Amino acid sequence: MLTHPQPGSPATAYIDLDAIAANVATLRSRAPSTAFMAVVKADAYGHGLLPVARAAQRGGANWLGTALLGEALELRADGITGRVMTWLHVPGTDYAPALAEEIDLGVSAAWDLQEVAAAARSTGHIARVHLKVDSGLGRGGAYAADFSALVADARRLQEQGSVRVVGVWSHFACADEPGHPSIQAQQDAFDAAVDEVQAAGCELEVRHLANSAATLTRPSAHYDLVRVGLAVYGLSPVPQLGQPAAYGLVPAMTLVARLALVKEVPAGQGVSYGHLYRTTEATRLGLVPIGYADGIPRHASAVGPLSVAGTRHTIAGRVCMDQVVVDLGPGSRAQAGDEVVLWGADPALGPTAQEWAVSTGTISYEIVTRLGPRVERVYRTQQTNQARQMRKEA
Numbered sequence: 533m534l535t536h537p538q539p540g541s542p543a544t545a546y547i548d549l550d551a552i553a554a555n556v557a558t559l560r561s562r563a564p565s566t567a568f569m570a571v572v573k574a575d576a577y578g579h580g581l582l583p584v585a586r587a588a589q590r591g592g593a594n595w596l597g598t599a600l601l602g603e604a605l606e607l608r609a610d611g612i613t614g615r616v617m618t619w620l621h622v623p624g625t626d627y628a629p630a631l632a633e634e635i636d637l638g639v640s641a642a643w644d645l646q647e648v649a650a651a652a653r654s655t656g657h658i659a660r661v662h663l664k665v666d667s668g669l670g671r672g673g674a675y676a677a678d679f680s681a682l683v684a685d686a687r688r689l690q691e692q693g694s695v696r697v698v699g700v701w702s703h704f705a706c707a708d709e710p711g712h713p714s715i716q717a718q719q720d721a722f723d724a725a726v727d728e729v730q731a732a733g734c735e736l737e738v739r740h741l742a743n744s745a746a747t748l749t750r751p752s753a754h755y756d757l758v759r760v761g762l763a764v765y766g767l768s769p770v771p772q773l774g775q776p777a778a779y780g781l782v783p784a785m786t787l788v789a790r791l792a793l794v795k796e797v798p799a800g801q802g803v804s805y806g807h808l809y810r811t812t813e814a815t816r817l818g819l820v821p822i823g824y825a826d827g828i829p830r831h832a833s834a835v836g837p838l839s840v841a842g843t844r845h846t847i848a849g850r851v852c853m854d855q856v857v858v859d860l861g862p863g864s865r866a867q868a869g870d871e872v873v874l875w876g877a878d879p880a881l882g883p884t885a886q887e888w889a890v891s892t893g894t895i896s897y898e899i900v901t902r903l904g905p906r907v908e909r910v911y912r913t914q915q916t917n918q919a920r921q922m923r924k925e926a
């Protein structure tokens with residue numbers, strides 16, 4: 533595991549694993565009698581699957597959740613134990629490794645359940661399944677009559693010994709808008725689905741519905757298990773109500789690039805493709821080696837915020853594939869190699885992922901998750917911080 537940047541690394545995402553662990557502990561204290569699933573899909577929202585999974589477990593997560601089976605198997609391949617659940621499958625998936633690795637499977641359709649059961653019969657395992665009801669999101673999950681048929685199938689397969697129905701679950705459409713009428717309607721539909729499964733004779737281990745927003749704002753939706761993604765990373769799922777600090781959360785990712793070039797240009801110089809920006813005076817331009825290939829939205833052209841030596845700037849002109857330009861101003865003392873903070877934990881030190889989301893018309897989920905593989909991830913814990921401090925003092 534990397535703990536220091538590669539020499540000459542153009543851009544580095546520092547991931548504070550202690551913040552991840554602390555965020556899980558903080559979130560757990562909001563739902564103390566409820567089990568906690570840290571959702572680590574999509575490379576842990578861009579933060580790095582394996583180190584984040586371990587940090588989340590250290591903070592008290594007793595479940596890990598991934599969208600794709602391949603992500604769940606990666607956890608097991610690295611030796612990560614405990615409950616792991618995955619839920620997004622297509623026909624023809626090979627479930628044998630999932631069953632061998634005791635990975636729980638979310639199931640939304642009859643064909644999926646049949647394939648899981650067939651894999652269980654041929655490998656001699658009992659598949660642990662969570663039946664997903666579409667309680668109103670209109671996305672995954674079985675709808676109404678399809679759900680009743682799924683429950684009947686599951687009951688039959690359970691009696692035959694190939695599957696065990698351990699969970700019923702669903703997902704909210706508008707949990708990030710507390711008070712939205714769909715929230716209560718979905719909860720009512722979810723309760724009815726749970727009753728239906730229990731009436732069919734399934735003894736459930738976990739009923740689960742809440743994402744980050746519902747975990748923070750709707751205790752009545754916590755049930756037996758909450759599935760928390762964004763808040764684990766220290767970002768607010770309800771930024772209109774409160775920034776991370778208001779919930780005791782610390783953003784885990786700080787994205788830093790290093791200036792690749794600083795140069796003087798005269799007034800009237802067009803900057804970057806299309807000359808969207810033009811200097812108004814003789815000034816110094818800084819070249820920041822990160823672009824849309826790395827996940828910086830091209831929509832951030834002329835609006836994306838960044839900070840150089842504590843001073844806020846806005847990207848000058850177009851975001852390119854590998855780089856952006858910043859007008860540092862005529863008096864700037866910045867030099868090639870200086871650090872540029874794109875987003876981080878402390879609003880006093882630089883922009884936040886939420887500010888990026890606002891300035892580019894998206895959500896903080898997308899800002900951190902789309903960060904590409906060319907950006908090196910460097911993991912920090914208190915231990916590495918202490919070691920760095922000791923080296924400094926020595």
Ligand SMILES: *Cc1c(COP(=O)(O)O)cnc(C)c1O
Nearest residue numbers: 571703743744745759760761762
């Ligand atoms: C991604 C996801 C979550 C986590 O959502 P957050 O809003 O990030 O907390 C929970 N459940 C399911 C089914 C998901 O796909």
